[in-house]
Amino acid sequence: MILKKTSPKGRSVRVIFEVPIDEAHESVSVVGSFNDWDAAKHPMTRDDRKGVWTKSVSFKPGSKIEFRYFLDGHKWHNEPQADSYAPNPHYSENSVLTL
Numbered sequence: 001m002i003l004k005k006t007s008p009k010g011r012s013v014r015v016i017f018e019v020p021i022d023e024a025h026e027s028v029s030v031v032g033s034f035n036d037w038d039a040a041k042h043p044m045t046r047d048d049r050k051g052v053w054t055k056s057v058s059f060k061p062g063s064k065i066e067f068r069y070f071l072d073g074h075k076w077h078n079e080p081q082a083d084s085y086a087p088n089p090h091y092s093e094n095s096v097l098t099l
Contacts, residue, residue, distance in 0.1 A: 001052075002081045004099065006061065013059050013099040017069075017079070018052040019044065024071035028053040032067025032094070039070045059099050066094040 003016040017030045029039040034057070044053040059065065066086055069077040078085065082095035 002079060002097065004097075010061060013061050013063070015057055015059060015097065015099070017044065017055045017057070018050075019054075019069055019071070019077065021046065021048065021051045021053060023069075023077060024053060024075075026072045028072075029070045030055050030057065030067055031070050032065050034059065034063075034065050034067070039073075044069075061099055063097075063099045065097050065099070067097070068094055 001018040005014045007014070019028050028044040030042045030044060031037050031039050035041040042055055042057060044055040047054050067079070069079070071077055076092070078093060079095040083098045084096040085093040086096050088094045
């Protein structure tokens with residue numbers, strides 16, 4: 001799930017990324033064009049109360065980012081609520097958010 005919140009003055013957009021807890025057992029990271037596709041930069045936190053893995057990241061309004069979730073250190077997952085999808089060089093697609 002994706003939740004977008006624009007700051008009161010419109011200077012940033014906070015995106016809350018969530019993945020259902022049953023999708024991964026050990027770890028989830030949100031990786032993409034905004035962090036050089038580095039899984040170590042934005043690990044998600046397991047929230048057993050809500051039943052999700054979650055991570056909040058702020059972006060500049062007008063940004064367009066490509067991203068995917070990296071689960072348990074070996075599996076890629078797209079966001080079903082992405083604004084669109086873009087092909088990648090690995091014969092797959094990336095999720096796209098336009099902010």
